[in-house]
Amino acid sequence: MNPSSDQITRAHTEKMDANDPIAHLRDRFVLPESDIYLDGNSLGPLPHGVMERLEKAVKEEWAQGLIRSWNDADWYPAPQRAGAAISRLIGADEDEVIVCDSISVNLYKLLVGALRMRKDRKIIVSEIGNFPTDVYINAEVAKMMGCELRCVLPEEVEQAIDEAGENLALVQLTHIHYKSGRVYDMEGITKRAQDLGGLVIWDLAHSAGTYPVQLNGCNADFAVGCGYKYLNGGPGAPAFVFVARRHFETMHQPLVGWHGHAEPFAFTQEYKPHASIEQMLTGTASQLATLVLEAALKVFDDVDMNVLRQKNMALGDLFIALVEQELGGMGFELASPKEAEGRGSQVSLTHEHGYAIMQAVIARGVVGDFRAPDILRFGFAAPYVRYVDMWDAVHHIREVMQTEEWKRPEFNERRAVT
Ligand SMILES: Cc1ncc(COP(=O)(O)O)c(C=O)c1O
Numbered sequence: 001m002n003p004s005s006d007q008i009t010r011a012h013t014e015k016m017d018a019n020d021p022i023a024h025l026r027d028r029f030v031l032p033e034s035d036i037y038l039d040g041n042s043l044g045p046l047p048h049g050v051m052e053r054l055e056k057a058v059k060e061e062w063a064q065g066l067i068r069s070w071n072d073a074d075w076y077p078a079p080q081r082a083g084a085a086i087s088r089l090i091g092a093d094e095d096e097v098i099v100c101d102s103i104s105v106n107l108y109k110l111l112v113g114a115l116r117m118r119k120d121r122k123i124i125v126s127e128i129g130n131f132p133t134d135v136y137i138n139a140e141v142a143k144m145m146g147c148e149l150r151c152v153l154p155e156e157v158e159q160a161i162d163e164a165g166e167n168l169a170l171v172q173l174t175h176i177h178y179k180s181g182r183v184y185d186m187e188g189i190t191k192r193a194q195d196l197g198g199l200v201i202w203d204l205a206h207s208a209g210t211y212p213v214q215l216n217g218c219n220a221d222f223a224v225g226c227g228y229k230y231l232n233g234g235p236g237a238p239a240f241v242f243v244a245r246r247h248f249e250t251m252h253q254p255l256v257g258w259h260g261h262a263e264p265f266a267f268t269q270e271y272k273p274h275a276s277i278e279q280m281l282t283g284t285a286s287q288l289a290t291l292v293l294e295a296a297l298k299v300f301d302d303v304d305m306n307v308l309r310q311k312n313m314a315l316g317d318l319f320i321a322l323v324e325q326e327l328g329g330m331g332f333e334l335a336s337p338k339e340a341e342g343r344g345s346q347v348s349l350t351h352e353h354g355y356a357i358m359q360a361v362i363a364r365g366v367v368g369d370f371r372a373p374d375i376l377r378f379g380f381a382a383p384y385v386r387y388v389d390m391w392d393a394v395h396h397i398r399e400v401m402q403t404e405e406w407k408r409p410e411f412n413e414r415r416a417v418t
Contacts, residue, residue, distance in 0.1 A: 007325065035366075039377075049298060085300070103239045111170075115147060131205065221243075241277075253279065326397075372418070
């Protein structure tokens with residue numbers, strides 16, 4: 001069906017669900033009956049099996065096994081195992097990815113480590129409007145290492161790389177933008193920077209688990225990403241970090257701790273980095289959270305990322321077509337690329353009353369989120385979002401506008417987390 005050629009009906013969307021080859025994946029999640037959950041781009045839902053894994057880890061392995069469980073329950077290599085499970089989703093080798101800390105912390109490690117590899121170069125290129133944590137850490141590390149941070153508009157990135165020339169140390173970008181959902185050309189930008197002798201660090205927060213990223217196919221150097229969005233690892237899930245194998249020996253991250261040591265249990269006074277991805281570890285893993293993430297990743301065991309991508313593009317196209325069909329003249333503007341190829345698995349709309357509208361829509365059980373100053377974000381995680389959800393969500397938005405429900409005082413009070 002081409003949604004834009006005809007008037008779309010709810011029956012059309014039900015038919016699309018009936019023909020969806022991955023509709024069965026929805027059964028792998030615990031989803032509240034009354035919700036249409038369009039915020040897996042911020043916090044993924046609970047996969048079945050995770051609760052049982054956590055209960056076992058707490059009741060048996062911690063309560064009964066105690067310290068023995070680091071060995072007996074195989075706790076110690078959980079960051080490597082979870083990293084290996086993620087590697088398949090992002091086109092890396094199993095031993096090039098490890099789970100630890102947050103994106104922010106891992107980004108700091110990579111930035112300092114990469115700049116140390118390019119000591120004679122002084123320019124970092126990033127984007128104006130990159131996720132704030134990325135901007136803060138880029139700026140702080142640049143100051144600390146005597147470098148210049150050049151943040152430019154997305155359409156100026158390539159020019160900024162070229163202008164930096166032989167002084168380009170590295171490029172740090174978020175592959176899929178957290179507000180607009182716009183996708184960067186990972187292969188092209190990586191090559192452009194590397195041709196000048198620079199390195200590239202990709203933030204995959206909005207890519208991992210929803211976009212068929214090919215890190216090694218793009219000859220990527222470094223990447224970070226989080227566990228709590230499309231990977232469904234739960235609130236505060238640990239992040240992951242990727243280092244291309246060719247950099248294992250030359251990249252030395254600054255947050256050296258005993259878990260990154262070649263022999264952590266030799267307890268030597270002198271630091272010697274592990275010769276593998278394990279050097280990215282610092283201290284003891286957040287163990288329960290790591291076990292939860294590992295269990296959550298089983299959702300993807302037999303999933304083809306290309307099939308997920310086809311569905312999230314189709315969901316986005318359908319949502320945009322329905323917004324055009326149902327919400328015309330209500331003040332909404334599309335803030336994401338219209339073409340599916342250039343968009344991740346979210347669609348953002350702007351509206352001057354975006355915050356209150358989103359609160360009113362959430363109160364009806366259509367859960368998206370809001371990003372200042374005026375963005376309503378809707379994420380379409382293909383494993384559990386249905387085509388019919390697009391129809392129902394847009395109709396709830398329409399009713400919220402028609403009834404002026406969003407004007408109610410409770411929807412206009414700003415809460416801590418948007
Ligand atoms: C693109 C991007 N980078 C980084 C972060 C922050 O990651 P963390 O809280 O793990 O440091 C987020 C969080 O939403 C994000 O969207």
